[in-house]
Amino acid sequence: MSIWEYANPKKFLTTSERVLPALWVTAAVLTCAGLVWGFFFTPDDYRQGSTVKIIFLHVPSALIAINAWFMMLVASLIWVVRRHHVSALAARAAAPVGVVMTLIALVTGALWGQPMWGTWWVWDPRLTSFLVLFLFYLGYIALWEAIEDPDTAADLTSILCLVGSVFAVLSRYAVNFWNQGLHQGASLSLDKEENVADAFSNPLYVCMIGFGLMFLALVLYRTGTEIRARRIRALMLRERMDA
């Protein structure tokens, strides 16, 4: 028994189908609970008023946006090294989720920035590097869509993901250097004294876990879809060969 057993598409499908219902329910309950708790049962911040509550959407989506790319990087590496199809398809399945999360983080950030900083957008390092991340996602998805043969597409997108990761990190530091920012530093960390007050951080943790589980469920579900789409393609090719 090893984790590589799940690289078998059939095994992956049966297992993920068994896990998914519970995962959907937990993710939905945690996300809803976290958001409702965050939006309706936390006090208004003494300086920021009720706008502070946008963090319950903004922070978890930003967290997933970055980690989705990281997950795609790991999946791409597994594809390059061990050539498990499920891994490549999981990377493909994660990209649209990642791009939506990036968009949510950008939009909620803009909505919050308008009343707080007095502007929708500034060329701040964090904001700018997120915009660049958004472009990386778009390019990655576009390359997947552009190539017909699934194995070629998997190979090319994996290498793009590896190269893109290096440049994404580089861009992060480059924009840091380029412009000093307006965005506050990390609000949550394990080793720092100065965290967000407990009243906010507890529902925020719930939201983060909820978003994480939702991401996991979406990726598993979409990977299943990709596997089936691949099978249909294979069947149709065979049919065309026979005809």
Added chain:
Amino acid sequence: MRALLLRDLKLALRAGGGFGLGLAFFLIVTVLVPFSVGPQSELLSRIAPGILWLGALLACLLSLDRLLALDWEDGTLDLMATAPLPLEAVVTIKALAHWITTSLPLVLAAPVLAVLLNLPGQGFLWLVVSLLLGTPALSVIGTFGAALTVGLKRGGLLMSLLVLPLYVPTLIFGAEAARRGAEGMAVETPLLMLAGISAASLALLPFASAAVLRVNLR
């Protein structure tokens, strides 16, 4: 290797279009900027380093389409892949040829166009130095993009979407170095970062380009 480089250079010179096109594009961008932002000379001299860098980058991007596509169409690329020369060397030579035919003229033309944009006198040297250090990275990254999209029917547009995010760090440090040079500030840090990006891209990206090309030639 030398033969390949000479062949690419000759092709670029004799085929026409490709060689001068980048330069013409660079000129057009520079000429259009005063029309779009207004002709005030102090405004122009402030944005000149950034505009010149952006123009050079776009001109570089414009010519990437032809970098591998022609060789792909007539099958030369397959021959090169089976030649005793490793594919990594082939793509490096290709990038070098692209740099000589496209980026080097841009670097040489930049000071002339900088006059049009009223760049302060002390900025000329640093503009040229930053372009010299930065454009190799643009060529190498561009070769990677061209290799990714070589088999596709309409790869050009997709390639710009793939390549532009990869150009971000180079553009930031290059334009920053040129801007600081023009304003008479210390330029060492961005120049060093720029050189670092170029060196690292030159060292690593040919392997990625060759790997991608092998997949595409499969």
